[in-house]
Amino acid sequence: MPIISAPYEFNEDRLYVDLAPVLGIPLHLKCEGFNFAGSIKQKAALEMVEAAEKSGRLGFDSILVESSSGNLGVALSMIAASRGYRFVCVTDSRCNPATRQVMRALGAEVHVVSEPDPVDGLLGARLAHVRRLCAEDDRYLWLNQYANPDNWGAHHRLTAPEIAEHFPGLDVLFVGAGTTGTLMGCARWFKEHRPQVRIVAIDAVGSVTFGGPPGRRLLPGLGAGVRPQILDETFVDAVVRVPEPDALRVCHRLAARGFLFGGSTGTVVAGAARWLDERPPGARRPGAAVAIAPDLGERYTDTVYRPDWVREHYGPDVLESEEFRF
Structure with missing residues (x-):
């Protein structure tokens, strides 16, 4: 039983959700929301x-x-x-x-x-x-999280080695791109220690991080209107850009199975699902793919999980659309 005297002394870093029985995706989701800040x-x-x-x-x-x-x-x-x-x-x-x-x-x-x-x-x-x-x-x-090397340094020191320890056969890691701190810390570590692991960045449509055109984005977390200074694309193997309606659909599908995650997690899972779907079946081994879920969903109940907000901003049928299925 842990006993702490400061809230930041606690972080559950070893919890994963197997999405194969949940969504039919050969993907393990690393849950980073179990601490007193509620996120990675x-x-x-x-x-x-x-x-x-x-x-x-x-x-x-x-x-x-x-x-x-x-x-x-x-x-x-x-x-x-x-x-x-x-x-x-x-x-x-x-x-x-x-x-x-x-x-x-x-x-x-x-x-x-x-x-x-x-x-x-x-x-x-x-x-x-x-x-x-x-x-x-x-x-x-x-502190300037967009340029501060200690932003990515935390994930180089903590997040990436933890994933590597639990998934020695890892083939691909999916990481959402916001400030790119998590992405750069993990990408740098794996390129140094396990260069065979592919690093796939998940970005939001409308973000300029990887050179895409700016556009409307309503979900906080992933994407940026200004390219982060700490980003180095040479460490990234692929980029998947996800429209926000796809992220919403994934969030609601996860919630329907009892898992309430934030909008960034919906984006990451949607991007990972699309990337995996493009691979031949033999390349999708169980335990070979991990995605990072930055937070949980309680703070999104006024937006992502409020039907009238979703209908107002994305249309009346966005959650029933067949445009994105896996």
Whole structure:
């Protein structure tokens, strides 16, 4: 029985869902939402905060500030509350209402940007807001998850080795691309230690991360309006872009079997299913494919799992459509 004194000391890192009996896909889903932050972002948040403390950049009078679509904001809110720091999260109108409330409950100040930058969209506007805060008050410390090597370093140190330990016969790893911290940490580790493992990045249609045209995106988490600085495509073997309606359908199919996951997980599973479907049957060995589920679904009950929200934004028949089936 673990006994902890700080919330970030707990993280269940060894739970996988076999999706073969659930959805008929030869895929194991690594569940990263079982910690007090509720997502995989706890790892990166702690790594970045501790590195800033060790370097002396983060002191008792510092004000942490970060741009986040939600999950990293929650993780930093939790860590800041535990360690006695002030924290300001700059998010945008796509952030789930429940996520904003969690951050505020943990003592964070939440700034919501609603007007997109003409070129770089809502993310560009968030980043501009962060830069203004830092320019106005030198107590602000921006961890900058989009450029901070400690973001991917957390997954290089923790996530990738854990997957490798449990799946020695791994052929392919599917990782969603948001800030690309998880993607880069895992991709770098596997290229160094098991280069035969293929790394497939899952991105959202409308994201510019891998050079696609910008477009409307309503699901927070994956995708970006500004290419992350830490991304190095030479470590990625393939990219699958997933339309948001496909992600919604997967989320609802999983929920129908009792598994409530977030929108990013729906995107990752939809992309993995499409990639696997294009492989010959003999190449789809049980236990050879793993996908990372960044979070759980409770914070998406006002969006992904609210039928009137889905109908309003994606049409009345999106969940019944036959356009995406596996």
